[in-house]
Every structure is written in structure tokens, then in C-alpha cells.
Amino acid sequence: MFRPLKTHQIVVDVSLGVAFFLIAWPIEQIVTGATGYGAPLQGWLEAVQALLIALVFGAALAVRRLSPGLALGLAWAGAVLQMGFGRPPSFADLAIFAVLYTTAAYGGQRVYWAGFASALVGALVITVYLMAGPVFAGGGLTWQTLPLALVMLVAAAFALGLSWTTGALVRTAVRARENRDAQQRAEAEAAAEQERVRIARDMHDVVAHSLAVVVAQADGARYTLAAAQTGEGDMKTPADPAVATEALATISTTARAALADVRLLLGQLRHRQGDGPQPTLADLEDLYAQVRAAGVQLRVDVDPAPPGEPPAAVQLAVYRILQEAFTNALRHGAPGGPVDVRLAWLPDRVELSVRNPVAPGAAPHGRPGHGLIGMRERAQLAGGRFDASEESGSFAVSASIPIGGTA
Structure with missing residues (x-):
């Protein structure tokens, strides 16, 4: 009531x-x-x-x-x-x-x-x-006053009905706006959920591999130390500090990568088996070749280069974000226009940006589509950030993803 x-x-x-x-x-x-x-x-x-x-x-x-x-x-x-x-x-x-x-x-x-x-x-x-x-x-x-009565009836019905009709039109407009907003929210949530499931499937084998490496290196370091304290009689096998140091360094690096992967998995609602090996940085050249084969003038600048082997989760996020950014450039960019890619592998993070000219008369990027939602989900689930903006006739996407190393 x-x-x-x-x-x-x-x-x-x-x-x-x-x-x-x-x-x-x-x-x-x-x-x-x-x-x-x-x-x-x-x-x-x-x-x-x-x-x-x-x-x-x-x-x-x-x-x-x-x-x-x-x-x-x-x-x-x-x-x-x-x-x-x-x-x-x-x-x-x-x-x-x-x-x-x-x-x-x-x-x-x-x-x-x-x-x-x-x-x-x-x-x-x-x-x-x-x-x-x-x-x-x-x-x-009476019959003489009947025409006047009809006029009064029509005027009163018009005045009262106009007030009610105005309210009905407002009600219809409000309901339409609410339905449109609900539909947009449902589409965005469905796209985000689909992307979460896909990311969870991609990460299934990566975490298992990282933990297996940690266990193997920990066992190796333990066996090395145990062998240094045993021997025949009173003689002890000399320990090799380099072997233990290398094993501990490997454990530290792999554990950081595994921590990043676990953070990804914690953001998922469902987990499914992977469909096979996932792309890495080694596959970027093939991706660049595909984009250039489509007639795009692709210019790639990698400075500085990756310090060693980045975590698999970071490699996958970088690959997928670049892949979707290239797709947007092909769909909404100016035909044959240059696409500038910049990758900066810093000690603690990787910064990437993709910029391409917008085709004249192309639809604005103000409303986030499924591709932008997917790239943002990739970056956020990896603990990073993602931005997309259109300015001066160009559309640019940028992301910053933590690597997990020491700054």
C-alpha cells in the first residue's frame, strides 16, 4: 500500500x-x-x-x-x-x-x-x-440543456483523462528505461561471467605446474642439505652453496608466479579443464604476423625486454589483451591505418598500450562492449589495471600487470 x-x-x-x-x-x-x-x-x-x-x-x-x-x-x-x-x-x-x-x-x-x-x-x-x-x-x-451537458462531460473527461494519461506515459517511459538498464546489466554480467569461466579454464594447468616446480625444487634443496651432513665415518660431504641458492631462487620465483595464478583462480566462480596449451610470449610473433597479413601497418616497440621468464599468467594476460586490442583495431580502426604497440617489461610489472586511428563515422567506444569487458577482466584478475579511451581521432587501450618480482 x-x-x-x-x-x-x-x-x-x-x-x-x-x-x-x-x-x-x-x-x-x-x-x-x-x-x-x-x-x-x-x-x-x-x-x-x-x-x-x-x-x-x-x-x-x-x-x-x-x-x-x-x-x-x-x-x-x-x-x-x-x-x-x-x-x-x-x-x-x-x-x-x-x-x-x-x-x-x-x-x-x-x-x-x-x-x-x-x-x-x-x-x-x-x-x-x-x-x-x-x-x-x-x-x-432537459433536452434543452443536453448539449451543454455533453460539452461539460467531454471537457471534464478530457481534463481528468489528460492527467491520468500523462501519468501513464511517464510510467511507460520509466518502465522502458528500467528494462533497458536491466538488459544492459544482464548482458555485461553475462559477458563478465563468460570471461571468468574462460580464464579459469586457461589457468587450470598453469597453477598445477607452478606448484609441482615448487615441490620439486624444495625436495632438491632438502636432499642437497641432507647429503652435506651425511657421509662415511666422520667425513661429511661438502655442501655446494650454489646449488642450494639456485634451488631457493627457483622456489621464490615460481612461488610468486603461483601466487599470481592462485589470485586469478580465487576470482573465478567455476573451474573447468583446460583445452590444451595456452599462448605465451613466444606466440606473439605469430599474432603479429596474422595482424600484418590482414593489411594492418603494425609497429611494435618492446623496451625494455622481459627480464627472464615472466609468470605464465602474465604471459597469457598480455597475449589475450593484445589479441583483443588487435581485433578492435581491425573492426573499428581506419582501414590500413597504423597500429602502435608498446611493451615495457619493468622489474615489477609490464606496461602495454595499443593505439590505432578510428575510422571516420565509426560508432563511438563510449559503451563498453564484450571485448573491453574481457580485457578489463583479464587485467583485474591478474591484479593489474586496464584503461580504454578515445581522443584526437585515435583509440588507445593500456594495461599494467604486476609480474611479482622485486621492484
Whole structure:
């Protein structure tokens, strides 16, 4: 029955209802005195009637958004009181139009159609009351007054129906916007979920390999130290510090790579078996060749070069981001335009950027598509960041992915 509203909305509506009451009450008293049906300044009965009418319509205006059904009931109660007291239409009746608007814009299904029915029935009631009521009665409804009555009926139905129709149009526009936003969110979530599943499948074998290397190197270091402390008699085999140091360094490097891979897996919701070997940095030349074969002027700058063998997760993320960036350049870039690629393998991270000119008249990249969502997911799940922007006729994507080494 009551809609959830913010505090400031309730304050605004109640303030509007109080202000309407303070304006309508004295106007109702003036109308009563002008019609000659009482002396509002001298008699208390007319003043009470004016107070009730203004109070009911003011209350309907105050709760119109909080409870459209209750507001509609109060509006009908005010109209019945007005007709029961034999009073003419006045300023207070303006609240009816606001109530009909909110029944169509914010009411539930029953209130929505109740507002529509009220507009039609209200037009008929107004016509009958004005033609046969105690205020404007001039012999009642006759064949001579029938044309005037029809005009009144059409005018009243148009005025009340216009308020309800305006609310219905607003309701339709709000529903359409909500449905469109929900569809866009669903598409974005579906694309992100699909990308998470694909990344989880890619990482399945990588983590197992990293942990196996850690175990093997740890066992090797332990066996080396154990052999140095054993021997025949009192003689001990001399330990080789270089072997142990190398094993520990390998454990440290592999553990950092495994930690990055585990971070990726923790971001996944499902895990599936991999489909086979995943691309590495060694496959980038083939990727470059494919892009150049498509007629793209590709310019690659790698400075500095990778310090050793980066973690497999980083290699896969770099490969997939570059692959999708090239796809975007082929789809949305200027035909034959240059594509500039920059890779900077720093000690603690890799910085990559791809820039290509935008084709004249191409659709703007303001709304993120599945490709941009996938690249952002790749970078974020690897613990990095991703940016995409269009400026000066070029579209650029950039990413920074931590390697896990010491800065």
C-alpha cells in the first residue's frame, strides 16, 4: 500500500500538502461567502465545511506518491463531502488532477486501473452534479440543456483523462528505461561471467605446474642439505652453496608466479579443464604476423625486454589483451591505418598500450562492449589495471600487470 520513498521526497510532499491546505482553506471560505450559501466569516458551519474540504484534499496531495491508492480514496472522499455540502467546484479540486497523475505513474495494477475508472466516472459525476445539483440547477437536465451537458462531460473527461494519461506515459517511459538498464546489466554480467569461466579454464594447468616446480625444487634443496651432513665415518660431504641458492631462487620465483595464478583462480566462480596449451610470449610473433597479413601497418616497440621468464599468467594476460586490442583495431580502426604497440617489461610489472586511428563515422567506444569487458577482466584478475579511451581521432587501450618480482 505504501511505496518506499526517500526522506527528502516525503518532506517535499508533506510540505506541498500543507502549503496547499493553507492556500485552499481561505479560498474555500471566500467561495462559500460569494455563493450566498452562508457567511464564512460569521458562521462556524461554513468554516468547518471549508476546513474539511481543504484538509482532505491537502492530505490527498501529501500522500499521492507515498500511497497512490490512499490518495485516490481521499480525493473521492473530498469530492463526496464537497457535493454533500452542496458546494461548487473550487481551488481545492486541483488536487484531483495530481492524484490521478500519480495513480497512473506510480500506482500498482489495481490502482492504475482504478485511476482510469475514476477519471471516467468522475467526469460523469461532475456533469450530473453541475447540471442537476443545488448550485447550478436550472430546471435539471432537459433536452434543452443536453448539449451543454455533453460539452461539460467531454471537457471534464478530457481534463481528468489528460492527467491520468500523462501519468501513464511517464510510467511507460520509466518502465522502458528500467528494462533497458536491466538488459544492459544482464548482458555485461553475462559477458563478465563468460570471461571468468574462460580464464579459469586457461589457468587450470598453469597453477598445477607452478606448484609441482615448487615441490620439486624444495625436495632438491632438502636432499642437497641432507647429503652435506651425511657421509662415511666422520667425513661429511661438502655442501655446494650454489646449488642450494639456485634451488631457493627457483622456489621464490615460481612461488610468486603461483601466487599470481592462485589470485586469478580465487576470482573465478567455476573451474573447468583446460583445452590444451595456452599462448605465451613466444606466440606473439605469430599474432603479429596474422595482424600484418590482414593489411594492418603494425609497429611494435618492446623496451625494455622481459627480464627472464615472466609468470605464465602474465604471459597469457598480455597475449589475450593484445589479441583483443588487435581485433578492435581491425573492426573499428581506419582501414590500413597504423597500429602502435608498446611493451615495457619493468622489474615489477609490464606496461602495454595499443593505439590505432578510428575510422571516420565509426560508432563511438563510449559503451563498453564484450571485448573491453574481457580485457578489463583479464587485467583485474591478474591484479593489474586496464584503461580504454578515445581522443584526437585515435583509440588507445593500456594495461599494467604486476609480474611479482622485486621492484
